Amino acid sequence: MTAINAAGTIIVVNRLKEKGYRITGQRQALVEQLVESEEPLSAFEIWERLRIQYKDVSLDTVYRNLHVLVDLGALIPINAMGKEGVRYELVYTSHHHHIVCVKCGQTQCIDYCPVDPHLISVLKTHGYELVRHNLQLFGVCRHCNC
Amino acid sequence: MTAINAAGTIIVVNRLKEKGYRITGQRQALVEQLVESEEPLSAFEIWERLRIQYKDVSLDTVYRNLHVLVDLGALIPINAMGKEGVRYELVYTSHHHHIVCVKCGQTQCIDYCPVDPHLISVLKTHGYELVRHNLQLFGVCRHCNC
DNA sequence: ATAAGTGCAAACTGTTTGCAGCCAG
């Protein structure tokens, strides 16, 4: 694990401690997997990776810890719609959106966000103040497009 | 049913006929429910409404017909990102998105779409071909902002 | 010590599928 990843783990683990959560081996290992992953992971994928270190870890524990992190605001759920369920990504990185492959369910980060001053003002004319947003992009990835 | 809704039903039904699908009572009634609905419906909600006319219609039939309409391109699946499953909206109206008030749940159509040639090309560089998309906007409406 | 966290199994939800009968074309 790189120094930058170790730091990321510590940040998340400290947030857990602050809120009174206990740091178990499984919980810390789950955070490490999320920090080290290049892309959002599904609960099942996290489970597969955790089992290398914790051979008896259960999928339930993965789900429970994912919920804890989501409640904490440290993790955002990304819905892949269809193939495989929700994927999770830590949010200490910069703001961006994702595209999901409608065939295989893989996701990629897209460094683009539609929310600009123009959209904000359009919404204002409708009487709305924007609180949060999510751009869902669905496509076919290079691999599935053959 | 208003004249405009009747017209909407006919448009969708004709697309089904063109592709060789048969027009059963259940199928037509399902289209009518979608046309008449102000907002996207879940499979379960459609089923509830269909059962008023077709008391023995099965939920499977709802799903099967939803798939047919999605394959046809007449219906887009919208993931509510909450605990509920997928919602469906007919696409014979002009393309737009919605903003949802996080306090009262009211929605408004927003005549804005982030998908432009620039975004398409950004996605191409990621190896993705865009199939469909959905912009989810959450805000506080004029009424709730006091 | 003690309450949060865990593994197991079983329940639950939303969706899909195999089959025999039905009905639109």
Added chain:
DNA sequence: CTGGCTGCAAACAGTTTGCACTTAT
């Protein structure tokens, strides 16, 4: 008439929950 459509039941995948045991604090 006949293949697509249907209802039924059962399977299915992803997720959640009740329980007794374990472990971090």
